Every structure is written in structure tokens, then in C-alpha cells.
Amino acid sequence: MESSRIAQSIGIALDRFIKNNQDEFAYASGELSQLLRDIALASKVVNREINKAGLIDIMGGAGSQNNTGDDQQKLDVLANIRFTRALAKGGEVCALISEEEESFTDLNNNGKYVIAIDPLDGSSNIDVNVSIGTIFSVYRRKSPIGTPITEADILQKGSEQVAAGYILYGSSTMLVYTTGHGVNCFTHEPSLGEYFLSKERLIMPEDGRIYSINEGSANSFSEGVKKYVQYCKDQKYTARYIGSLVADFHRNMLKGGIYIYPSTAKDSNGKLRLMYECNALAFIAEQSGGKATDGKNRILDIEPTSLHQRVPFYVGSKEMVEKAESLL
Numbered sequence: 001m002e003s004s005r006i007a008q009s010i011g012i013a014l015d016r017f018i019k020n021n022q023d024e025f026a027y028a029s030g031e032l033s034q035l036l037r038d039i040a041l042a043s044k045v046v047n048r049e050i051n052k053a054g055l056i057d058i059m060g061g062a063g064s065q066n067n068t069g070d071d072q073q074k075l076d077v078l079a080n081i082r083f084t085r086a087l088a089k090g091g092e093v094c095a096l097i098s099e100e101e102e103s104f105t106d107l108n109n110n111g112k113y114v115i116a117i118d119p120l121d122g123s124s125n126i127d128v129n130v131s132i133g134t135i136f137s138v139y140r141r142k143s144p145i146g147t148p149i150t151e152a153d154i155l156q157k158g159s160e161q162v163a164a165g166y167i168l169y170g171s172s173t174m175l176v177y178t179t180g181h182g183v184n185c186f187t188h189e190p191s192l193g194e195y196f197l198s199k200e201r202l203i204m205p206e207d208g209r210i211y212s213i214n215e216g217s218a219n220s221f222s223e224g225v226k227k228y229v230q231y232c233k234d235q236k237y238t239a240r241y242i243g244s245l246v247a248d249f250h251r252n253m254l255k256g257g258i259y260i261y262p263s264t265a266k267d268s269n270g271k272l273r274l275m276y277e278c279n280a281l282a283f284i285a286e287q288s289g290g291k292a293t294d295g296k297n298r299i300l301d302i303e304p305t306s307l308h309q310r311v312p313f314y315v316g317s318k319e320m321v322e323k324a325e326s327l328l
């Protein structure tokens with residue numbers, strides 16, 4: 001009796017869900033389904049390694065820097081290898097843009113999709129056992145199959161995404177994604193080694209009472225940002241900042257809140273990268289009823305000019321983002 005109740009209580013498995021919803025995909029011919037499965041598989045391998053962090057030698061710096069000047073952590077490099085390998089083997093992806101690689105990587109010339117990925121998000125939290133993540137965006141290639149990858153394939157606006165998602169390696173491991181038909185969340189069941197649907201067509205609260213911003217840089221915030229932070233305090237909102245974008249975003253999407261990484265004196269365009277952090281979360285935010293801008297412009301309308309460009313990021317509950325914009 002007990003096992004059937006547990007079986008009943010566990011939602012539908014990711015594979016089955018992808019299959020059942022395949023017709024919703026643009027160009028539904030199975031490749032995008034396979035690609036999502038490849039990402040899920042790689043995330044399980046990375047998850048297993050993260051769970052053993054501290055026991056196996058994956059803590060600490062890798063002794064190298066990536067092209068946005070961040071010190072690479074061993075797990076940044078390892079996660080990058082795992083996802084690159086899984087997508088190369090899967091065969092659906094022609095080019096991969098990664099935070100950890102200077103330029104894009106050619107994978108399968110007959111692949112129909114281009115992926116932009118932040119293999120490990122929240123690197124500063126790896127060694128201290130705080131939630132971290134992976135972020136990915138999926139685009140259709142523009143150039144004919146079998147021909148060389150072009151700039152048009154690589155530098156696409158966020159509004160061109162056919163799918164986007166993230167994996168949150170937290171108290172439980174979750175895969176959250178959209179293909180433009182709402183946002184669905186899957187939770188990893190360790191003993192079965194499979195993802196199961198835990199939240200379907202998730203809706204972000206229109207308003208909220210949580211604000212997430214690194215006030216350590218407050219001295220270099222613009223007057224508008226200072227005004228909005230003060231407004232949040234006057235409203236007695238709760239300040240929450242994990243320092244892992246995926247984790248802060250996920251909490252605010254469930255509870256209602258706003259995450260802000262503004263331009264600062266140090267980074268006039270903020271810190272976060274358009275192609276493999278902001279576009280994916282902007283797509284998910286909008287698909288769950290939220291909003292994502294750079295303070296003025298819709299993130300998904302920003303024309304990318306380089307692989308690793310940064311943008312100021314205001315994302316979360318619609319009314320909170322609009323309030324922030326009104327004070328900027």
C-alpha cells in the first residue's frame with residue numbers, strides 16, 4: 001500500500017512530460033526533447049559531484065581566470081566539461097556559448113540548436129555549501145545545417161530563445177524550464193535518479209515583499225537605485241541576498257520579490273552576462289508573469305553585440321520591477 005501511495009505522490013517523470021508536451025515545441029521533431037534530456041543527464045552528474053564537494057578534490061580555485069575576469073573555481077571548469085561533453089555526444093547542438101570559454105565551441109555541424117550556458121552559477125558559494133546553479137538558453141541556428149556557424153547563429157536576442165532553464169543545486173535539486181508555454185519545475189528524486197514534476201505552469205506573484213541586492217556596493221549605486229532600496233526599507237520589505245543568482249531568482253519567483261544587480265562604479269553595465277544569465281531568467285520571468293529589464297529596456301529585446309557583455313538586471317514580480325523603474 002505504502003509504495004503505491006509514494007508512487008502516486010511522485011509527479012510525472014521529466015522524460016514522460018517532455019514526450020507528452022513535445023507538440024508544444026516550435027519545430028517539434030524530437031531534437032529539442034533530446035537536447036533537454038541531455039542537459040538533465042549532465043546536471044545529474046554535476047549534482048552528484050556537488051553533493052560530494054569537500055570529499056573529493058573539487059573545492060577551491062582552478063588557478064585560471066575566465067574571460068570576464070572571474071577566478072575560475074574547479075567546479076566551474078568541471079561543470080563546463082560535463083555539459084559540453086553531454087551536448088557534444090547528444091548531437092543536437094551545433095554551437096555552445098559558455099561563461100567559461102572565450103569564444104563559442106563548435107559541437108555538431110548537423111545540430112539545429114545553439115546553446116548559451118553558465119555551467120556553474122554562484123561560484124563564490126561553492127566552497128561554503130550554499131545553493132548554486134546552472135543556467136541555459138536554447139536558440140535555433142540561423143545558418144543552413146552543415147554550413148559553418150555564423151555570427152547570426154551566435155548573437156541572437158533573448159526573444160529568439162526557443163527554450164530556457166536552470167538547475168538549482170540546493171536542499172533539493174530542481175530543473176526549471178520553459179519552451180514558451182509556461183514554466184515547469186522538476187525535483188530530482190535521488191534514490192530513483194530521476195526528475196519528477198513538482199510544480200506545473202508556475203505563476204510568479206505580481207507583487208512581493210522581498211528585495212535582493214548586494215548592499216555592499218551601495219555607495220556606488222545611482223540615486224535612483226538608492227531611492228528604490230530606501231523605498232523597500234520604508235515598506236518594511238525583507239532583504240534576502242544569497243549571492244547565487246539562480247537561488248535568489250528562484251525564491252523570489254515562488255514568493256514574490258525583486259532581484260537587482262545594477263550598474264555600479266566598478267561595473268558600469270553591472271556584473272551579470274546577457275547571453276548566459278539574464279536572457280534565460282528573463283524568459284522564465286516573463287513566462288511566469290514577471291518582468292525583466294535593464295532598468296529601462298526589456299532584457300529580451302536587447303540586441304547582443306558580444307558573447308560576454310554585461311547588462312544591469314532588474315527581475316522579478318512585475319509591480320516591483322515597475323516600481324523600481326519609476327524611481328530610476
Ligand SMILES: O=P(O)(O)OC[C@H]1O[C@](O)(COP(=O)(O)O)[C@@H](O)[C@@H]1O
Nearest residue numbers: 118120121122123124214243244245
Ligand atoms: O558577489 P556579488 O558581486 O554580489 O555577485 C553575486 C552574483 O555573481 C554571480 O555569482 C555571478 O555568476 P557566476 O558565479 O556564474 O560568475 C551570481 O550568481 C550572483 O548573483
Ligand SMILES: [Mg+2]
Nearest residue numbers: 118121122277
Ligand atoms: Mg552566473
Ligand SMILES: [Mg+2]
Nearest residue numbers: 099118120121
Ligand atoms: Mg558561472
